[in-house]
Amino acid sequence: MIPYTRRAWLPMLVSPRGSLSPGVMRRVLAFGVIAAALWLAHRLIPRVSLSIGIHEVAGAVIALILAFRTNTAYNRFWEGRTLWGSIVNSSRNITRIVNAHAGVDPGAAREVAVWVVVFVHAARRSLRGQVERPEIDRLLPAEQIGALAEHAHPPLRAAQQISERLAAFVRAGSLERNMAVCAEEQLSVLVNCLGGCERILKTPTPLGYILLLQRGVALYLATLPLALVEALGVLTPLVTMMVAYPVLMIEALGGELDDPFGHEPNDLPLTRICDTIERDLLGSSPLNLVMASKAESYQD
Amino acid sequence: MIPYTRRAWLPMLVSPRGSLSPGVMRRVLAFGVIAAALWLAHRLIPRVSLSIGIHEVAGAVIALILAFRTNTAYNRFWEGRTLWGSIVNSSRNITRIVNAHAGVDPGAAREVAVWVVVFVHAARRSLRGQVERPEIDRLLPAEQIGALAEHAHPPLRAAQQISERLAAFVRAGSLERNMAVCAEEQLSVLVNCLGGCERILKTPTPLGYILLLQRGVALYLATLPLALVEALGVLTPLVTMMVAYPVLMIEALGGELDDPFGHEPNDLPLTRICDTIERDLLGSSPLNLVMASKAESYQD
Amino acid sequence: MIPYTRRAWLPMLVSPRGSLSPGVMRRVLAFGVIAAALWLAHRLIPRVSLSIGIHEVAGAVIALILAFRTNTAYNRFWEGRTLWGSIVNSSRNITRIVNAHAGVDPGAAREVAVWVVVFVHAARRSLRGQVERPEIDRLLPAEQIGALAEHAHPPLRAAQQISERLAAFVRAGSLERNMAVCAEEQLSVLVNCLGGCERILKTPTPLGYILLLQRGVALYLATLPLALVEALGVLTPLVTMMVAYPVLMIEALGGELDDPFGHEPNDLPLTRICDTIERDLLGSSPLNLVMASKAESYQD
Amino acid sequence: MIPYTRRAWLPMLVSPRGSLSPGVMRRVLAFGVIAAALWLAHRLIPRVSLSIGIHEVAGAVIALILAFRTNTAYNRFWEGRTLWGSIVNSSRNITRIVNAHAGVDPGAAREVAVWVVVFVHAARRSLRGQVERPEIDRLLPAEQIGALAEHAHPPLRAAQQISERLAAFVRAGSLERNMAVCAEEQLSVLVNCLGGCERILKTPTPLGYILLLQRGVALYLATLPLALVEALGVLTPLVTMMVAYPVLMIEALGGELDDPFGHEPNDLPLTRICDTIERDLLGSSPLNLVMASKAESYQD
Amino acid sequence: MIPYTRRAWLPMLVSPRGSLSPGVMRRVLAFGVIAAALWLAHRLIPRVSLSIGIHEVAGAVIALILAFRTNTAYNRFWEGRTLWGSIVNSSRNITRIVNAHAGVDPGAAREVAVWVVVFVHAARRSLRGQVERPEIDRLLPAEQIGALAEHAHPPLRAAQQISERLAAFVRAGSLERNMAVCAEEQLSVLVNCLGGCERILKTPTPLGYILLLQRGVALYLATLPLALVEALGVLTPLVTMMVAYPVLMIEALGGELDDPFGHEPNDLPLTRICDTIERDLLGSSPLNLVMASKAESYQD
Structure with missing residues (x-):
């Protein structure tokens, strides 16, 4: 995501930052060339x-x-974004309930918080199709790292671990049964939010509409010079490009936001959201250091 | 559903894949013929x-x-799509709760997971009006296959089986009563989502609007050449078809998405969603083999 | 509701079925007459x-x-439609919970299912303002029929009966207290959905907008011939009617769907939804026979 | 609210009822005068x-x-309207749960129902900024009337009273603890709905948009005659007023519906909704008599 | 927020209050200057x-x-606004539940209410990025003020305090376990609402759209005089500014409402909402005095 401050109207107007999706400038120029050719033909x-x-x-x-x-x-x-907001909320709720209502030693309570953080990191990695997870390897003992990596769906394994710890607390009598249900419901919210993100990721806007828009725009912009050339003459390519820029930008932004979990300029800052969660739950987060050592961007 | 990769702007523009709903090309040509006839008349x-x-x-x-x-x-x-996403989530939640909180042997826990998978497959078959269910027959003992096939509404029978197993666990003291309610609520979500899909399937967009759009479009496109012929002359049929293509495509795409559970190009990939669930719940899924042996498409 | 099959583009185009809301043709002709008068005046x-x-x-x-x-x-x-979909879902959930978790004889469990079906039929009759309920009279003993008919709000009496049976099961120790709460929550969903339908029924679109649209349309269509007559001459009435038809149809369809619980062509098929519920809960439904014997339409 | 029957197209067209928001006719005439002045100037x-x-x-x-x-x-x-629909639903649910599940004498159960009705009436009065509540004074003993009137927020006091009665039932062992939670959750819905109404009441549409629309419309209508005068001549004031009427009506209707809890023609019929609740919960309602004796409108 | 009374149509039309977002007038004048320059060039x-x-x-x-x-x-x-409405509702629900169902002395119950008020104030301060919290310092003992100020996320600490008090009530047997879950769920709503506000605050509208709109508007308004100059002559700058005003206002209002938690004219009145909560929960609120002594605006 590109962070920005509001209100600086004039500086924003002239700054080049964020004003072009990849590939848009190329397409705008291509339609300018077509317009120039049609002006010559005219x-x-x-x-x-x-x-x-x-x-x-x-x-x-x-x-x-x-x-x-x-x-x-x-x-x-x-x-x-709302689904990730709910992940933030539910991770806070689970931790608060365990801390306040489970009569266990702080180490056992912290272990639950660690597994919630692991769930969150594993969910981000899973949505981005990444198999390396250095920020998780820091948090877990070696045998757990291996078991997590081998599981078909790592975040689900983390959820299973949290659930089993809650069950153990109930069996040991240190967590009241009703409160365990309350925490289990918050855990279901975590799993539901991850499922919601997978739904967005795996179900793009129906191809039919994408093609219709793309071809409609291409046909429109390629024939527009024919309608302008009589009135505008040599200005035709310039005006065509001025119309092409916003139209192609809207189309490109649509494509960018369709999958909001990637690394494109307008995508969601998942790494920073995960960092917030780790900071809230474990007290501090060395995530930006971990990212830096791996040459990954902490901003995204 | 037609899977596609984003960003390949130019290849997508010229690829023929997915660009035509069945029957649209025929209608576009028909309006071209009408336009040619009106040009001759003019x-x-x-x-x-x-x-x-x-x-x-x-x-x-x-x-x-x-x-x-x-x-x-x-x-x-x-x-x-959201309803099927919730089916994925709730199937994961039920299984996690039973695995973590029910003090039963792994065979009994797996039996619940199998019935959840059966519910999901039966729901897909029911929405598609198919009575053969080879992927279910693999999973159940022979007498259950017959009972399921005879039931008026197979998915409801699967839900009933899950409910009865939960009740048996509670009676045997191996599942805490509050947790059974928690699992039962997730089961109600499964039933609600199936009901939601049936609602979409059985209640199309009101016929009045469908007819209004279809007739409005037909009248508009059939008389459009009369308005263009003076200015465009022999180009009239071409321009008429260029206007007819997007308009008729939007109308056809609307019809396709109205029932998203079928086998048309832009419909939901229910088979692959069911495969994901079986993989998550039972560890592996031979669904693509089963489909292939029956000459069904695994992509849809 | 008018059922229809999709995809038969050409047959649908020329079929007269469903293409006119009552009264629309009359109004279209009226504006044609006005147009003819204005053409003569011109x-x-x-x-x-x-x-x-x-x-x-x-x-x-x-x-x-x-x-x-x-x-x-x-x-x-x-x-x-969504509210009635939730009624379908919750009626299934209540029955499943009672069947699986209440340790009562099948007769007592079926009695709950019968009362759920009675609730659903009474809700439909109440929304349609009908006081005869032959399909309920079949299901209940004579004294209950009378008590139901005398109650100010029959569906609420049915809900009360279900609630009291659940309370009796709990008191007898045959239904676990937590599960009774779970069933009671599903019953609240039934009551909420009926309340939602009453809300739609009793609160039409604000009259101000209805009048504004109607008068705007009337003024627009009555003066349109003045704008067309110079260019179109004798074709003016025809073109005016071609513009009037879709505009008046949209207005009429809006009025039809405003109260979706009636018997107009595009209204909801409540009778068939109730039949589905009776079939799912009681195993079979003689509803179409009952309707036929009373000369009522089963399709609606 | 103005009740109306649908379908009478022609009578509705010519009836004056409900067709003017207060003040709109004055503004339409004002723009007509401006148009006449500009026609003279031209x-x-x-x-x-x-x-x-x-x-x-x-x-x-x-x-x-x-x-x-x-x-x-x-x-x-x-x-x-939806919030008040939920108030109807939850009031029914609380009463049903207490009646069926609390093993208390009918007087104590009715007392809860009375307090629910008091909550509803107090909520309506609070939203309308009225401090007299004759329909509540009928229902309560004298000392409660005083305590209610002195409370900073009367509906919250009623909610507190319901909550305390539920707690007393639990302490006396006559209401099962889980069911008390179930009733308490319905009570929270009542409080949430009142909070939602207060939110709508206290947060109007941002003033910036209101002003922008009002001034844009005024400027547009005041200069429109300049654009029409060449083509229309003496008809300019008439056509200007015909454009001004719908535009000013839409603006006025927006303002009317912005606060839907008042006494304007298109506002919600809160009094009749409260009457429905009292009738459902207490068996009968003398509300229209109470209103009449106070010269208040029962329709609103 | 700017409070206003409705209906005073004419006074509102001419009042200057609220009609300009900061900076808009400057931009309108700039486009007027450009228009004048182009008129001279023409x-x-x-x-x-x-x-x-x-x-x-x-x-x-x-x-x-x-x-x-x-x-x-x-x-x-x-x-x-809806999230803050839910904060109002849940704060009322928690307090009501504790007051009615916890058998504790009034001091302990009030302590919970105080912590809810602290949560609400801390949430407001956190959303506005303010570290001074005089209205909280009034409410807490000295050692708690310090601990709150040192915590990474003060509102979460307040939630943790409420949770721990509920747990203590359950352990002491003065609050029934099911009711504690009920209160804990309302507390989760508080935390979820704060998380929702943070989501809105930290995720502005994607920069791509902001830039596209800003540049599109700038280009449009800068070239508009070229299209008007032939027909309007010396009136060109005036008409350009009349078009520029609403367009630039809409753009500026969009930016203002994007972050609704600030101190701009159309932002949410968080201070008054917090005051309402304190008044409802603690009986009275000296918030306007506290604000006045700190020279802060109580209206916002």
């Missing part, structure tokens, strides 16, 4: 032109799909 | 034409219904 | 005409209210 | 006119804010 | 002009992003 054969009316009719349909695309992409982004 | 009787203003007014109403149709269809698709 | 006094620009400005405001009307009406329809 | 100085293009551009921005305003106002109205 | 070189058609096409894309921006900003504002 100078040679003046009949090469269209009335602007057709582009107004087609523009309404494209605006409709752009609006749909923007809304669904933002909703996916925000749902992903 | 050459013979020049008075056969309309001003484009009327199509702008009518276009606003059609855009309004297209936007409504796209949003409701996508919402149905996404609600269906 | 032939006599050519100054009777308007520029189309004013209708474009006014059209934007009307499109805005039409979109608002369509969305709120569909949301009411879909919320009603 | 006759004297023909250069006083504008092209309609500018109003089309400005109209899009105003349509955007009108749509936003309408949607947020309706959502506030509907959220308020 | 007088010298008449070819410096554009057809208005291009701005209509570009205007549709900008309207689309403005609508998206307005909706997301308002949703963030309203979600923040």
Whole structure:
């Protein structure tokens, strides 16, 4: 994610940071080249032109799909953020309940908190398809590291470990049965949120709409110079590119936010969220050091 | 569902995959033929034409219904996906709770997990109106297969079996009563999600809107050449088809997503979701083999 | 509700079924007559005409209210459907919990299921303002029929009966207290869903918006011929009716879906939903026979 | 709230009832006067006119804010209605649970129902800023009336009374502890719904949007005659008023629904909802008599 | 937040209060200056002009992003308000449950209420990034003030204190175990709501959309005079500024509401909400005095 401060209207206007999704500039230039070619063709054969009316009719349909695309992409982004917000909340709730209501020694209570942190890190790694987890290896004894790595779905193994510790507390009489249910429900929220993130990750916007938007935009921008050339002459390529930039940016931003768990400029800062959780639950977090030693970005 | 990788902008633009819903090309051509006929009529009787203003007014109403149709269809698709996401989550929660909190032998715990997997497969088959269930027959003893097949609603029978096993654990004192309620609530979520999918399946978008959109679009596209013919001449059929393609695609995609549980290109990959559940709960899943032996698609 | 199969694009286009809300054709013709009158007036006094620009400005405001009307009406329809879906789910959950966890004889368990079915039928009758309930009279002993009919709110009496049976099971020690709470919560969902349906039924879209849309549409369509007559001549009434049809249909569909519990073409199939519940809970349902003997439609 | 029957299309069209929010007619006439003045100015100085293009551009921005305003106002109205629907539901649930599961004499059970009704009436009075509560004074003994009136927040005192009665039942062994929690959760729903209504009441739509819409509309309507006068001549004031009426009505309706708990024509019928609750919980309700004796409207 | 009374249409129209976000007037004037410069350029070189058609096409894309921006900003504002509404509700519920169901002396019950109020104040201070908390220092003994200030996340410490008091009540036998779970769940709601506010605070609208809107608006307004100058002449700067004002206001309001917890004119009145909670829970609140002595605004 790109952090930014609000209100600095003029500096923001001229700063280049964050204003281009990868590949957009290339596409804008390509449509500028097409426009220049059509302007040349028009100078040679003046009949090469269209009335602007057709582009107004087609523009309404494209605006409709752009609006749909923007809304669904933002909703996916925000749902992903809300799910991670719930992960933050539930990790706090589980730890608070165990600390206050379980009559166990601090070491056993801290062990539960460590497994919650492991769940969170494993969930992030799983959503990003990463198999190395140095920040987890710090936290667990060696045999647990191996068992976690071998499991088909590491976060589920962490959830199972928390559940078993709660069951052991109940059996030992140190945690009241009703409170164990209360903690188990918070654990189910953790598992549900991870499942929700996997749902977003594995179910992109239906391909049909993606293709429709992409092709509609390409056709629209490639024929727009024909409608402008009569009135604008040599300015045609410039104006075409000025229309192409926002349209292609909206399309590219839609694609970026569709999978909000990656490393693109507008994606969610999962590493920092996990760091917040570790800090809240274990008192401190050396996560930025771990990331730095692995040459990973702590900002994302 | 058609899986796809993001970002390959140019290859996606020219690939034919997924760009046509069944029947759309036929309709686009039909409106091209109508446009050609009207262009010929205009050459013979020049008075056969309309001003484009009327199509702008009518276009606003059609855009309004297209936007409504796209949003409701996508919402149905996404609600269906969310319900199946909750099925994944709750199946994980039930299994975790039984494994951690029930003091029973592993065989009895695994039997619950098997019945959860049976529920999930039976739900998928029920939503798709299929009566053969080879992947279930693998999992159950012979007498249970028959009883399941005879039941009016197989998934409900699976839920009943899970409930009875939980009750037996409580009676035997191996599962704490509060935890049994906790598992029973997760089972209610499974039943609620199946009910939600049945709701989407059995309640299509009201016919009135479907007909209004279809007829509005047909009338609009059939008369559009009259408005274009004066300005565009021989290009009229081409431009008409270029307007017809996105409009008819949006209409067809709406119809496809309205029932997201089928086998159409943009439908939900229920088989793969069920495979994920079986893998998470039973450790491995031979589902793709079972599907292959029955010549069914594992992708859907 | 009008059931329909998808995909038969061409047959659907030409079939008359479901394409007209009651009264719409009358109104379309009325505006055609007005248009014809204005065309005649224009032939006599050519100054009777308007520029189309004013209708474009006014059209934007009307499109805005039409979109608002369509969305709120569909949301009411879909919320009603979702509430009835939850009634299906909760009726299944209550029955499953009682069957699996209550150590009572099958007769007592079935009695609870019967009362759940009675609740559902009474809820449907109450929402439709019907006082005859032949399908309930079949299920209950004579004294209960009378008591139910006399109660101010029959569904609430059924809920009370279920609650009292659960309390009796707990007092007799045959149902565990925690499970009774679990069943009681499902019963609260039933009561909440009925309350939600009553809310939709008793709170129509605010009259202000209904009137605004109706009058805006009437004024728009009555003056539209003045804007068309110069360009279209004798075609004016035809084009006016072609614009009037979708606009008046959207308005009429909005009114139909506003109260989704009635017997209009696009309303919810409550009778069939109730039949599904009776079949799931009691094993079979003679509901279509009961309806037929009373000359009621089973489809609705 | 204005009750109305649907379907009577033509009578509704011509009936004056409900078609004007207070003050709107005055504003419409004011803009008519401005339009007449500008038409006169144009006759004297023909250069006083504008092209309609500018109003089309400005109209899009105003349509955007009108749509936003309408949607947020309706959502506030509907959220308020949903909250009161939940109050109806939870009041029924609390009473049902106490009646079925508490082994207390009918008088004590009825006392709880009376306090629920008191909560509901006190909530309505509190939302409307009324300090007289004759319908509550009927229900309570004299010392309770005084204590309620002195409390900073009367509905919270009623909730506290219900809670204490539930606690007394548990202490006396007549209500099972788990069921008391179940009732307490329903009581929390009552308190949450009242809190939700207070949230809507105390947080209007941000003033910035209100002002923007109001000033944008005023500027638009005051300059519209300049764009129309060339084409329409003496008809300019009439057409201006025809555009002003729906725009000003939408703005006024937005303001009316923003606070849905008042006494304006489109507000929620809180008194009748409270009457329904009293009837359901206590068997009968003399509320309309009480209201009549105080010269208050029972319809609202 | 700016409080206002509704209905005073005319006074509101002319009052300057709340009509300008900081910095907007400066930007409106800047675009007026640009317009004046372009008008001069046009007088010298008449070819410096554009057809208005291009701005209509570009205007549709900008309207689309403005609508998206307005909706997301308002949703963030309203979600923040709803979360604080839930904080009000849950603080009332915890206190009611402890007061009614815990058999402890009034001092111990009040101590819980004090810690709930401390949680609420600490949450507000934390969201606003303030480290001084005079209104908390009034409520706690000295050693607790220090411990709270040293904690990494003060509100979580307050939640932990509440949890530990509930656990102590259960251990002492004065609070029934099920009721403690019920109170603990309300406490989890408090923590979840704070987490939700932190989510809104730390995740602004993706920078890509902010930049796109800002630059699109700037480009649009800077080139608009070229399209107007031919028709409007010397009026060009005035009309440009009339279009710029609402567009720039919508953009600025979006930025203001994006972070609804600050001190800007349209932000949430957190201090008054906290005051309401303190008044409800502790009987009275000297918050406005505390604020006044620190020269802070009580209105916000």
